[in-house]
Amino acid sequence: EVQLVETGGGLVQPGGSLRLSCVASGFTVTSNYMSWVRQAPGKGLEWVSVIYSGGFTNYADSVKGRFTFSRDTSKNTLYLQMNSLRAEDTAVYYCARALYFDYWGQGTLVTVSS
Amino acid sequence: EIVMTQSPATLSVSPGERATLSCRASQSVSGNLAWYQQKRGQAPRLLFYGASTRATGVPARFSASGSGTEFTLTISSLQSEDFAVYYCHQYDNWPLTFGGGTKVEFK
Numbered sequence: 147e148v149q150l151v152e153t154g155g156g157l158v159q160p161g162g163s164l165r166l167s168c169v170a171s172g173f174t175v176t177s178n179y180m181s182w183v184r185q186a187p188g189k190g191l192e193w194v195s196v197i198y199s200g201g202f203t204n205y206a207d208s209v210k211g212r213f214t215f216s217r218d219t220s221k222n223t224l225y226l227q228m229n230s231l232r233a234e235d236t237a238v239y240y241c242a243r244a245l246y247f248d249y250w251g252q253g254t255l256v257t258v259s260s
Numbered sequence: 261e262i263v264m265t266q267s268p269a270t271l272s273v274s275p276g277e278r279a280t281l282s283c284r285a286s287q288s289v290s291g292n293l294a295w296y297q298q299k300r301g302q303a304p305r306l307l308f309y310g311a312s313t314r315a316t317g318v319p320a321r322f323s324a325s326g327s328g329t330e331f332t333l334t335i336s337s338l339q340s341e342d343f344a345v346y347y348c349h350q351y352d353n354w355p356l357t358f359g360g361g362t363k364v365e366f367k
Contacts, residue, residue: 250305252303
């Protein structure tokens with residue numbers, strides 16, 4: 147059974163950093179595109195970043211230069227390192243599989259506030 | 261960036277009625293279009309990919325069609341569990357983009 151479990155969310159001050167994790171089971175993260183998608187409170191969905199099966203990464207302009215998507219294949223785990231956080235980064239962050247997001251995690255809430 | 265526009269923003273429907281949701285892309289996305297259903301407090305759920313391919317477990321009352329820039333999601337006879345927000349999503353070009361969503365609410 148495919149499962150994605152995100153952890154690492156919490157309250158952080160503007161300018162701070164946070165690292166999210168997404169543990170995958172039931173498949174290997176290197177066999178698919180994997181993405182982070184976020185949803186601000188009461189708002190729609192926004193794609194954040196992708197990592198290709200070969201390891202190449204791509205980012206939305208809104209996070210480019212501040213966020214880094216990586217993975218540990220030995221742990222079948224994805225990471226989103228978020229630096230220089232802003233209030234507008236406040237959202238539930240989901241990891242999702244493939245380009246058309248066939249599986250999603252339950253999400254982890256990141257709140258950026260002083 | 262490809263802008264995805266969904267209409268209407270809110271659709272008021274009675275159980276048993278038909279619901280038709282639209283999604284328009286600012287440029288062609290070929291057939292690289294997906295639909296999701298999201299209920300309050302839950303992660304989105306994939307309904308369709310490839311514009312019209314039903315995902316595993318999606319009831320037959322849901323159908324989807326379209327290509328290029330115009331896409332439609334239809335729910336033939338609304339059930340109580342179908343009241344939710346629906347999003348379209350193009351995966352033809354980077355950045356991947358979503359429509360703003362259509363909320364299907366009880367009339």
